[in-house]
Amino acid sequence: MPQAPIYLDNAATSWPKPPAVARAMCDFLDHHAGNPGRGGHRLAREAAATVERARSALAGLINAPCPKRVVLTHGCTDSVNLAIHGVIRGAMRGANGSKPHAVMTTIEHNAVLRTLSCYAKDGLIDVTTIPCDPQGRVDPDAFAHAVTDRTVLACLSHASNALGTIQDVDAAIRKVRARNPETLVLVDAAQTVGHMPVDVQALDIDLLAIAGHKGLRGPTGTGALYVSDRAYPDECSRSRVFCERRGGTGAVAPGLDMPTELPDALEAGTCNAVGLAGLLAAIEARDPETNRREHDHEIALTARLLEGLCSIRNITIYGLPCTRSRTPVVLFNLAGIPARELAAGLDAEEDIAVRGGVHCAPLVHETIGTAPQGAVRASPGPTTTEDQIDHFLRIIDQAANYPPGATG
Ligand code: PMP
Numbered sequence: 001m002p003q004a005p006i007y008l009d010n011a012a013t014s015w016p017k018p019p020a021v022a023r024a025m026c027d028f029l030d031h032h033a034g035n036p037g038r039g040g041h042r043l044a045r046e047a048a049a050t051v052e053r054a055r056s057a058l059a060g061l062i063n064a065p066c067p068k069r070v071v072l073t074h075g076c077t078d079s080v081n082l083a084i085h086g087v088i089r090g091a092m093r094g095a096n097g098s099k100p101h102a103v104m105t106t107i108e109h110n111a112v113l114r115t116l117s118c119y120a121k122d123g124l125i126d127v128t129t130i131p132c133d134p135q136g137r138v139d140p141d142a143f144a145h146a147v148t149d150r151t152v153l154a155c156l157s158h159a160s161n162a163l164g165t166i167q168d169v170d171a172a173i174r175k176v177r178a179r180n181p182e183t184l185v186l187v188d189a190a191q192t193v194g195h196m197p198v199d200v201q202a203l204d205i206d207l208l209a210i211a212g213h214k215g216l217r218g219p220t221g222t223g224a225l226y227v228s229d230r231a232y233p234d235e236c237s238r239s240r241v242f243c244e245r246r247g248g249t250g251a252v253a254p255g256l257d258m259p260t261e262l263p264d265a266l267e268a269g270t271c272n273a274v275g276l277a278g279l280l281a282a283i284e285a286r287d288p289e290t291n292r293r294e295h296d297h298e299i300a301l302t303a304r305l306l307e308g309l310c311s312i313r314n315i316t317i318y319g320l321p322c323t324r325s326r327t328p329v330v331l332f333n334l335a336g337i338p339a340r341e342l343a344a345g346l347d348a349e350e351d352i353a354v355r356g357g358v359h360c361a362p363l364v365h366e367t368i369g370t371a372p373q374g375a376v377r378a379s380p381g382p383t384t385t386e387d388q389i390d391h392f393l394r395i396i397d398q399a400a401n402y403p404p405g406a407t408g
Contacts, residue, residue: 003351008392011214011329011377031046036050036250047273055070055072057284058224064200071263074272087231088116101128101151107157108155130143132160136364136367138156154186156186157190158189159195162329164327173204184240187208187209192215209225218278221272222276222278241266248269302380305380305393312334331377339375340374343357357373
């Protein structure tokens with residue numbers, strides 16, 4: 001029997017998924033796969049019930065005040081796009097002559113960087129980019145200080161997908177509120193939801209972008225955007241999120257207008273119901289005790305990776321030197337072997353999955369001096385074993401001692 005791959009790319013998408021995920025998806029396709037919300041027959045009703053259970057489960061997980069504030073999306077990029085386009089378009093429509101302003105940081109993923117930049121490039125908004133330090137930390141004071149009376153949106157990644165550094169979003173949001181209570185804060189939680197508790201009410205988050213396929217261990221093509229009352233009040237006419245996506249929602253709406261109620265106002269078209277059935281199963285398979293155990297296991301493996309890599313010659317490790325305030329991610333380079341080459345070699349020769357390159361976070365790599373080649377990211381998951389980490393470290397040690405082209 002072929003050996004199982006050593007999968008160290010959980011920051012891209014978690015694998016393997018809990019067995020309940022595939023079972024739930026097959027069961028959904030075989031028995032309940034009508035079009036959710038469209039049609040009153042049993043299969044459509046059952047599909048709708050599954051989707052609403054997934055919405056409620058997500059709402060419970062992040063302590064949303066009600067499920068309707070969880071808008072279902074196709075992934076975190078989709079959530080970020082919905083939030084940024086929505087707020088910026090909303091601000092441009094309501095602008096009283098002044099140009100909207102947004103804040104982001106160098107730690108952001110391309111989902112945020114590219115989406116905001118397209119407005120800035122066209123001169124439609126001003127954007128201030130706050131630098132992170134080489135460990136990937138953003139100073140909450142500097143972040144908030146960039147907020148002015150024109151700032152409609154401030155974006156902060158909860159944890160860096162490249163370095164694993166977790167930001168102090170609590171302090172950052174409190175300071176933003178003190179500067180301008182009207183500024184909406186978007187938190188990109190692709191790397192944290194599922195790995196650590198995220199309470200949108202306690203943190204006073206306006207918009208939380210979630211991936212269903214990473215820490216939550218659901219299938220790809222699933223995600224959500226939490227929308228606060230400040231961003232989209234129950235009195236819908238004061239909504240600050242303008243949605244350009246139009247289409248059928250299943251709900252009755254007057255004439256050619258979209259419904260104004262959440263979540264329908266921001267959800268058009270048939271959703272990924274089979275994916276949501278899988279995500280629901282993944283969330284239901286979780287309990288606080290298992291979560292804690294898995295988290296401790298992943299962090300112990302991260303410490304083992306850090307320690308092991310530190311003792312290998314010619315290795316540079318980036319980011320925080322310890323596992324505090326960090327997700328299970330380690331970023332490194334081996335002198336003399338470009339990151340993508342090393343990752344490709346590990347894949348081809350050892351069936352080890354890591355990601356080499358810039359991880360859709362080009363400004364992080366500029367900050368740590370690894371652009372444009374990037375670095376190698378290893379991200380263990382709950383099913384990764386100590387033996388797998390030790391095997392990985394042995395292979396890296398061999399590559400360090402006998403690099404390609406070495407003689408003797
Ligand atoms: N933001 C961050 C911080 C991420 O790590 C990722 C995924 N690499 C995304 C956004 C995009 O998420 P998705 O793959 O679900 O579109």
